[in-house]
Amino acid sequence: MFSSLFRGTLAPSLSVTNRRLLATVATDSAATAVSSIRRDWTRQEIQKIYDGPLLDLVFRAAAIHRQHHDSGKIQLCTLMNIKSSYCSQSSRYTTATKASKLLDIEPVLEAARKAKENGSTRFCMGAAWRDLAGRKRGFEKILTMVREVRGMGMEVCTTLGMLSSEQAKQLKEAGLTAYNHNLDTSREFYPKVITTRSYDERLGTIDAVREAGISVCSGGILGLGESDQDRVGLIYEVSNMPEHPESFPVNALVPIPGTPLEGNEPVPYHTLVRTIATARIALPGTIIRLAAGRNTLNESEQAMCFMAGANAVFTGEKMLTTPCSPWDEDKAMMGRWGLEGMGSFENARVAQKEVPRGSEESRQASETCSSSV
Numbered sequence: 001m002f003s004s005l006f007r008g009t010l011a012p013s014l015s016v017t018n019r020r021l022l023a024t025v026a027t028d029s030a031a032t033a034v035s036s037i038r039r040d041w042t043r044q045e046i047q048k049i050y051d052g053p054l055l056d057l058v059f060r061a062a063a064i065h066r067q068h069h070d071s072g073k074i075q076l077c078t079l080m081n082i083k084s085s086y087c088s089q090s091s092r093y094t095t096a097t098k099a100s101k102l103l104d105i106e107p108v109l110e111a112a113r114k115a116k117e118n119g120s121t122r123f124c125m126g127a128a129w130r131d132l133a134g135r136k137r138g139f140e141k142i143l144t145m146v147r148e149v150r151g152m153g154m155e156v157c158t159t160l161g162m163l164s165s166e167q168a169k170q171l172k173e174a175g176l177t178a179y180n181h182n183l184d185t186s187r188e189f190y191p192k193v194i195t196t197r198s199y200d201e202r203l204g205t206i207d208a209v210r211e212a213g214i215s216v217c218s219g220g221i222l223g224l225g226e227s228d229q230d231r232v233g234l235i236y237e238v239s240n241m242p243e244h245p246e247s248f249p250v251n252a253l254v255p256i257p258g259t260p261l262e263g264n265e266p267v268p269y270h271t272l273v274r275t276i277a278t279a280r281i282a283l284p285g286t287i288i289r290l291a292a293g294r295n296t297l298n299e300s301e302q303a304m305c306f307m308a309g310a311n312a313v314f315t316g317e318k319m320l321t322t323p324c325s326p327w328d329e330d331k332a333m334m335g336r337w338g339l340e341g342m343g344s345f346e347n348a349r350v351a352q353k354e355v356p357r358g359s360e361e362s363r364q365a366s367e368t369c370s371s372s373v
Helices: 002-007 010-035 043-050 054-068 105-117 136-151 165-174 199-211 228-239 269-282 299-307 327-336 348-352 360-372
Strands: 073-083 122-127 155-159 178-180 215-217 220-222 247-252 287-290 310-314
Touching (some): 043 054, 054 269, 122 136, 215 247, 287 299
Parallel strands (some): 073 310, 122 155, 178 215, 220 247, 247 287
16 A cells, blocks of 8 residues: 555655755755865864764764765775884883884885785875984985885875975975874973974974975874863864865874883773864864774774764784784775775865866866865
């Protein structure tokens, strides 16, 4: 009886109504997406979002995520340590990890080829330097690495410490896609954990990178001993930048024995989710990268992070000095959840910076970016 009703005159009217509703929702969503990028968030506004009921927060973040991104796509990135001397490798501390010299070019390219074969579309290279002063030969070697990896059709990211405007331009000319320079935490808490460079020096490098036409990757580390207010302060800082970062990594500290933070408590899972969701709302067009510490999360916990707005992960054999989830496990997990990898330069904001400024292709990419974010 009911099936015959829906096969009769009622079904067409429902179909028309649904089509009109879907069209209205799609139009409204697109309009909202274009108009909802804000760079004038107040700290109080972000704190109110962060402090809201967790499930309501995740629901709101998921809705905003779907306005600005394909919710079925996750960017797979591989990070390689090409010059070790991070905190856990410092000679000041006694740890199981040791510093090493800058790697030769071929082993790095081999790692990039392996990453591409396994589905990664962005290859990141990290060298633990404060800056590039006095490292001309090493920088030239890294520029070659960037050119070669970019020639494989992959997005290329580096993190090399502080940069001058000229160094940023050289990296751009070599084909660099993105530069990672995390702010790590709020301006207020920063001096309590980092003394090698100031907060404003970090912001200066980010400005140089942005001006060179390179995508900015800048996020933070949870578990340094900071408060909820400091996590909000970090999001406030990046949300008020002249241009939101292309990507915002969310790292959970992995305490390493022998370092000053070895006794820190693990970041509560709900804090991680709350931070991701708040970042998604304040940075709607930005890729939110679930980074260090992900290997400690079970599959359901990771799925909640994706629901809250995370849409990129590091995958492969290892990150800089901490474990990483293997490619096979990640691809199997994504298959179970109906997710697939994002293609190289698929993100509109990244594609926009890949063509010469002022060109017709640049104009078209800009229009695509505006319509999608």
